Amino acid sequence: xxxxxxxxxxxxxxxxxxxxxxxxxxxxxxxxxxxxxxxxxxxxxxxxxxxxxxxxxxxxxxxxxxxxxxxxxxxxxxxxxxxxxxxxxxxxxxxxxxxxxxxxxxxxxxxxxxxxxxxx
Amino acid sequence: xxxxxxxxxxxxxxxxxxxxxxxxxxxxxxxxxxxxxxxxxxxxxxxxxxxxxxxxxxxxxxxxxxxxxxxxxxxxxxxxxxxxxxxxxxxxxxxxxxxxxxxxxxxxxxxxxxxxxxxxxxxxxxxxxxxxxxxxxxxxxxxxxxxxxxxxxxxxxxxxxxxxxxxxxxxxxxxx
Numbered sequence: 001x002x003x004x005x006x007x008x009x010x011x012x013x014x015x016x017x018x019x020x021x022x023x024x025x026x027x028x029x030x031x032x033x034x035x036x037x038x039x040x041x042x043x044x045x046x047x048x049x050x051x052x053x054x055x056x057x058x059x060x061x062x063x064x065x066x067x068x069x070x071x072x073x074x075x076x077x078x079x080x081x082x083x084x085x086x087x088x089x090x091x092x093x094x095x096x097x098x099x100x101x102x103x104x105x106x107x108x109x110x111x112x113x114x115x116x117x118x119x120x
Numbered sequence: 121x122x123x124x125x126x127x128x129x130x131x132x133x134x135x136x137x138x139x140x141x142x143x144x145x146x147x148x149x150x151x152x153x154x155x156x157x158x159x160x161x162x163x164x165x166x167x168x169x170x171x172x173x174x175x176x177x178x179x180x181x182x183x184x185x186x187x188x189x190x191x192x193x194x195x196x197x198x199x200x201x202x203x204x205x206x207x208x209x210x211x212x213x214x215x216x217x218x219x220x221x222x223x224x225x226x227x228x229x230x231x232x233x234x235x236x237x238x239x240x241x242x243x244x245x246x247x248x249x250x251x252x253x254x255x256x257x258x259x260x261x262x263x264x265x266x267x268x269x270x271x272x273x274x275x276x277x278x279x280x281x282x283x284x285x286x287x288x289x290x291x292x293x294x295x296x
Contacts, residue, residue, distance in 0.1 A: 019154070020145065021144075021145035021146075021148050021154070021157050022144070022145060023143070023144030023145055024129075024133060024144055025133055025144060025145065025147045025148040025149050025164070026148075026149065026152070027148070027152045027153075027154030027155075073155065075155055076155055
Protein backbone atom coordinates (compact mmCIF):
# COMPACT_ATOMS: atom_id res chain seq x y z
CA UNK A 1 0.00 0.00 0.00
CA UNK A 2 1.05 3.55 -0.45
CA UNK A 3 2.36 5.39 2.56
CA UNK A 4 -0.51 6.52 4.81
CA UNK A 5 -1.52 10.09 4.21
CA UNK A 6 -1.11 10.94 7.87
CA UNK A 7 2.57 10.08 7.80
CA UNK A 8 3.68 11.85 4.69
CA UNK A 9 4.24 15.39 3.58
CA UNK A 10 5.35 17.13 0.41
CA UNK A 11 9.09 16.92 -0.23
CA UNK A 12 10.69 19.24 -2.76
CA UNK A 13 13.40 17.58 -4.81
CA UNK A 14 15.84 19.13 -7.27
CA UNK A 15 15.92 17.06 -10.43
CA UNK A 16 18.56 17.40 -13.12
CA UNK A 17 18.29 17.08 -16.86
CA UNK A 18 21.07 15.07 -18.45
CA UNK A 19 24.46 16.78 -18.31
CA UNK A 20 27.41 16.53 -20.67
CA UNK A 21 31.13 17.12 -20.90
CA UNK A 22 32.14 20.30 -22.68
CA UNK A 23 35.01 20.45 -25.15
CA UNK A 24 37.45 21.21 -22.32
CA UNK A 25 36.65 17.96 -20.53
CA UNK A 26 34.64 19.63 -17.78
CA UNK A 27 31.34 18.14 -16.72
CA UNK A 28 28.43 20.57 -17.09
CA UNK A 29 25.36 19.63 -15.11
CA UNK A 30 21.99 19.67 -16.80
CA UNK A 31 19.28 22.19 -16.06
CA UNK A 32 17.43 21.75 -12.79
CA UNK A 33 13.78 21.69 -11.96
CA UNK A 34 11.85 21.39 -8.72
CA UNK A 35 9.73 18.30 -8.30
CA UNK A 36 7.38 17.57 -5.41
CA UNK A 37 7.07 14.03 -4.13
CA UNK A 38 5.08 12.73 -1.17
CA UNK A 39 6.82 10.88 1.57
CA UNK A 40 8.75 11.08 4.79
CA UNK A 41 12.38 11.50 5.67
CA UNK A 42 14.20 9.75 8.48
CA UNK A 43 16.61 12.27 9.94
CA UNK A 44 20.35 11.84 9.70
CA UNK A 45 22.03 9.92 12.46
CA UNK A 46 25.59 10.47 13.57
CA UNK A 47 26.44 7.05 12.31
CA UNK A 48 24.14 4.69 10.50
CA UNK A 49 24.74 0.96 10.24
CA UNK A 50 23.95 -0.30 6.80
CA UNK A 51 23.01 -3.98 7.00
CA UNK A 52 24.21 -5.41 3.76
CA UNK A 53 26.81 -7.80 2.47
CA UNK A 54 30.06 -6.91 4.14
CA UNK A 55 28.31 -4.51 6.47
CA UNK A 56 29.45 -0.95 6.90
CA UNK A 57 28.87 2.36 8.54
CA UNK A 58 27.80 5.53 6.82
CA UNK A 59 27.75 9.10 8.06
CA UNK A 60 25.50 11.83 6.76
CA UNK A 61 22.87 9.50 5.35
CA UNK A 62 19.13 10.00 5.43
CA UNK A 63 16.45 7.50 4.46
CA UNK A 64 13.52 8.64 2.40
CA UNK A 65 10.24 6.83 1.90
CA UNK A 66 8.15 8.15 -0.98
CA UNK A 67 5.16 7.22 -3.06
CA UNK A 68 6.92 8.49 -6.18
CA UNK A 69 10.29 7.41 -7.53
CA UNK A 70 13.50 9.29 -6.79
CA UNK A 71 16.51 8.98 -9.07
CA UNK A 72 20.13 8.21 -8.22
CA UNK A 73 23.00 9.06 -10.55
CA UNK A 74 22.74 7.02 -13.71
CA UNK A 75 24.76 7.69 -16.83
CA UNK A 76 24.48 11.35 -17.77
CA UNK A 77 21.61 11.76 -15.31
CA UNK A 78 22.67 13.45 -12.09
CA UNK A 79 21.07 12.28 -8.87
CA UNK A 80 18.09 13.99 -7.28
CA UNK A 81 18.96 16.33 -4.44
CA UNK A 82 16.96 17.60 -1.51
CA UNK A 83 17.62 20.00 1.33
CA UNK A 84 16.86 19.17 4.95
CA UNK A 85 17.85 21.36 7.84
CA UNK A 86 20.02 23.53 5.63
CA UNK A 87 22.03 20.54 4.40
CA UNK A 88 21.99 19.19 0.87
CA UNK A 89 21.62 15.46 0.29
CA UNK A 90 22.12 13.51 -2.92
CA UNK A 91 20.15 10.35 -3.59
CA UNK A 92 22.47 7.40 -4.18
CA UNK A 93 20.24 4.37 -3.82
CA UNK A 94 16.61 3.70 -4.65
CA UNK A 95 14.84 0.45 -3.88
CA UNK A 96 11.91 -0.31 -6.10
CA UNK A 97 8.62 -1.32 -4.47
CA UNK A 98 7.98 -5.00 -3.98
CA UNK A 99 5.20 -5.71 -6.42
CA UNK A 100 4.23 -9.00 -4.79
CA UNK A 101 3.88 -7.46 -1.36
CA UNK A 102 1.68 -4.67 -0.23
CA UNK A 103 4.65 -2.32 0.00
CA UNK A 104 4.38 -0.19 -3.08
CA UNK A 105 6.45 2.76 -1.96
CA UNK A 106 10.05 3.61 -2.75
CA UNK A 107 12.81 3.45 -0.17
CA UNK A 108 15.80 5.62 -0.94
CA UNK A 109 19.01 6.70 0.71
CA UNK A 110 20.70 10.04 0.22
CA UNK A 111 24.14 11.16 1.29
CA UNK A 112 25.08 14.63 2.48
CA UNK A 113 27.13 16.67 0.00
CA UNK A 114 28.82 20.03 0.37
CA UNK A 115 31.27 22.29 -1.42
CA UNK A 116 34.18 20.09 -0.38
CA UNK A 117 32.75 17.00 -2.00
CA UNK A 118 31.59 18.57 -5.22
CA UNK A 119 34.63 17.29 -7.07
CA UNK A 120 37.99 18.67 -8.05
CA UNK B 121 50.99 35.18 -10.00
CA UNK B 122 51.19 31.75 -8.41
CA UNK B 123 50.88 28.33 -9.96
CA UNK B 124 48.40 28.34 -12.81
CA UNK B 125 46.55 25.04 -12.74
CA UNK B 126 44.45 26.25 -15.65
CA UNK B 127 47.59 26.62 -17.81
CA UNK B 128 48.64 23.08 -16.95
CA UNK B 129 45.20 21.74 -17.78
CA UNK B 130 45.06 23.68 -21.04
CA UNK B 131 48.43 22.30 -22.16
CA UNK B 132 47.59 18.72 -21.14
CA UNK B 133 44.20 18.82 -22.82
CA UNK B 134 45.56 20.26 -26.06
CA UNK B 135 48.38 17.70 -26.17
CA UNK B 136 46.04 14.77 -25.55
CA UNK B 137 43.37 15.78 -28.06
CA UNK B 138 46.04 16.56 -30.67
CA UNK B 139 47.88 13.26 -30.38
CA UNK B 140 45.00 10.85 -29.75
CA UNK B 141 42.38 12.24 -32.10
CA UNK B 142 39.83 12.14 -29.29
CA UNK B 143 37.36 15.01 -29.13
CA UNK B 144 37.57 17.43 -26.21
CA UNK B 145 34.64 15.88 -24.41
CA UNK B 146 36.46 12.50 -24.37
CA UNK B 147 39.50 13.89 -22.53
CA UNK B 148 38.08 14.63 -19.11
CA UNK B 149 39.37 15.57 -15.68
CA UNK B 150 39.30 13.04 -12.89
CA UNK B 151 37.39 13.52 -9.64
CA UNK B 152 34.48 15.53 -11.03
CA UNK B 153 31.79 13.33 -9.48
CA UNK B 154 30.55 12.91 -13.00
CA UNK B 155 29.72 9.89 -15.17
CA UNK B 156 32.11 8.28 -17.62
CA UNK B 157 31.94 9.86 -21.05
CA UNK B 158 31.70 6.50 -22.86
CA UNK B 159 34.56 4.66 -24.48
CA UNK B 160 37.13 5.32 -25.58
CA UNK B 161 38.19 8.15 -23.32
CA UNK B 162 41.04 9.54 -21.25
CA UNK B 163 40.79 10.67 -17.67
CA UNK B 164 43.50 13.05 -16.46
CA UNK B 165 44.74 13.84 -12.97
CA UNK B 166 46.51 17.10 -13.81
CA UNK B 167 48.45 17.35 -10.56
CA UNK B 168 49.21 14.05 -8.90
CA UNK B 169 52.17 15.50 -6.99
CA UNK B 170 54.39 18.56 -7.00
CA UNK B 171 58.04 18.81 -6.01
CA UNK B 172 60.32 21.78 -5.58
CA UNK B 173 63.34 21.85 -7.88
CA UNK B 174 66.33 23.48 -6.16
CA UNK B 175 66.00 26.61 -4.10
CA UNK B 176 63.42 29.21 -4.98
CA UNK B 177 65.11 32.27 -6.42
CA UNK B 178 64.46 35.50 -4.52
CA UNK B 179 64.84 38.82 -6.28
CA UNK B 180 64.78 41.90 -4.06
CA UNK B 181 63.22 44.71 -6.04
CA UNK B 182 63.92 48.43 -5.73
CA UNK B 183 60.67 49.05 -3.85
CA UNK B 184 61.61 46.30 -1.34
CA UNK B 185 59.02 43.88 -2.70
CA UNK B 186 60.34 40.33 -3.12
CA UNK B 187 59.83 38.49 -6.38
CA UNK B 188 60.16 34.75 -5.88
CA UNK B 189 60.75 32.49 -8.86
CA UNK B 190 59.50 28.95 -8.31
CA UNK B 191 60.64 25.92 -10.27
CA UNK B 192 58.47 22.88 -9.81
CA UNK B 193 58.24 19.34 -11.09
CA UNK B 194 54.62 18.28 -11.39
CA UNK B 195 53.45 14.75 -12.10
CA UNK B 196 50.25 14.30 -14.09
CA UNK B 197 48.56 10.94 -14.55
CA UNK B 198 47.02 9.94 -17.86
CA UNK B 199 44.51 7.05 -17.77
CA UNK B 200 42.97 5.59 -20.91
CA UNK B 201 39.77 3.54 -20.92
CA UNK B 202 38.01 1.51 -23.56
CA UNK B 203 38.67 -1.19 -26.10
CA UNK B 204 41.74 0.55 -27.52
CA UNK B 205 42.91 2.05 -24.24
CA UNK B 206 46.53 1.06 -24.76
CA UNK B 207 46.61 2.29 -28.35
CA UNK B 208 45.16 5.68 -27.44
CA UNK B 209 47.51 6.17 -24.54
CA UNK B 210 50.45 5.04 -26.71
CA UNK B 211 49.60 7.74 -29.26
CA UNK B 212 49.74 10.38 -26.53
CA UNK B 213 52.96 8.88 -25.20
CA UNK B 214 54.62 8.77 -28.61
CA UNK B 215 53.75 12.34 -29.43
CA UNK B 216 54.84 13.95 -26.20
CA UNK B 217 58.23 15.19 -27.39
CA UNK B 218 57.27 16.26 -30.90
CA UNK B 219 57.99 19.92 -31.71
CA UNK B 220 54.32 20.81 -32.16
CA UNK B 221 53.55 19.46 -28.68
CA UNK B 222 56.55 21.22 -27.18
CA UNK B 223 55.13 24.40 -28.71
CA UNK B 224 51.91 23.93 -26.74
CA UNK B 225 53.68 23.85 -23.38
CA UNK B 226 56.46 26.38 -23.95
CA UNK B 227 54.40 29.62 -24.18
CA UNK B 228 52.89 28.74 -20.80
CA UNK B 229 56.35 28.40 -19.20
CA UNK B 230 55.90 24.64 -19.08
CA UNK B 231 57.67 21.65 -20.54
CA UNK B 232 56.73 17.99 -20.48
CA UNK B 233 58.70 14.78 -20.34
CA UNK B 234 58.16 11.11 -19.60
CA UNK B 235 57.97 9.94 -16.03
CA UNK B 236 56.92 6.32 -16.41
CA UNK B 237 56.26 3.47 -18.79
CA UNK B 238 52.75 2.79 -19.97
CA UNK B 239 51.13 0.31 -17.62
CA UNK B 240 48.33 -2.06 -18.51
CA UNK B 241 45.89 -1.60 -15.62
CA UNK B 242 42.92 -3.42 -17.10
CA UNK B 243 40.53 -4.32 -14.35
CA UNK B 244 37.15 -5.76 -13.55
CA UNK B 245 34.09 -3.62 -14.08
CA UNK B 246 30.70 -5.12 -13.36
CA UNK B 247 32.22 -8.59 -13.53
CA UNK B 248 33.90 -8.10 -16.92
CA UNK B 249 37.36 -6.85 -17.79
CA UNK B 250 37.69 -3.29 -19.01
CA UNK B 251 40.84 -2.35 -20.93
CA UNK B 252 42.74 0.43 -19.20
CA UNK B 253 46.23 1.87 -19.65
CA UNK B 254 48.05 4.53 -17.72
CA UNK B 255 51.28 6.52 -17.59
CA UNK B 256 52.67 9.54 -15.80
CA UNK B 257 54.06 12.65 -17.40
CA UNK B 258 56.39 15.09 -15.69
CA UNK B 259 55.73 18.77 -16.22
CA UNK B 260 58.36 21.35 -15.39
CA UNK B 261 56.83 24.67 -14.44
CA UNK B 262 58.32 28.07 -13.72
CA UNK B 263 56.23 30.79 -12.16
CA UNK B 264 56.69 33.89 -10.05
CA UNK B 265 55.03 35.26 -6.98
CA UNK B 266 55.42 38.67 -5.40
CA UNK B 267 55.45 39.43 -1.71
CA UNK B 268 54.76 43.08 -1.01
CA UNK B 269 57.14 44.93 1.26
CA UNK B 270 54.19 46.07 3.34
CA UNK B 271 53.42 42.43 4.14
CA UNK B 272 56.96 41.52 5.19
CA UNK B 273 56.88 43.26 8.56
CA UNK B 274 60.22 44.90 7.93
CA UNK B 275 59.04 48.27 9.24
CA UNK B 276 56.03 49.78 10.91
CA UNK B 277 56.84 53.40 10.15
CA UNK B 278 59.17 55.59 8.10
CA UNK B 279 60.84 58.67 9.56
CA UNK B 280 62.46 61.33 7.43
CA UNK B 281 63.85 64.84 7.75
CA UNK B 282 65.76 67.36 5.67
CA UNK B 283 69.54 67.51 5.76
CA UNK B 284 72.10 69.92 4.38
CA UNK B 285 70.36 72.70 2.49
CA UNK B 286 67.02 71.15 3.24
CA UNK B 287 67.66 71.16 6.97
CA UNK B 288 64.82 73.00 8.58
CA UNK B 289 62.79 73.04 5.37
CA UNK B 290 61.60 69.47 5.88
CA UNK B 291 60.73 68.91 9.52
CA UNK B 292 61.21 65.51 11.06
CA UNK B 293 58.19 63.52 9.95
CA UNK B 294 56.94 60.02 10.78
CA UNK B 295 54.67 58.06 8.46
CA UNK B 296 52.99 55.00 9.91
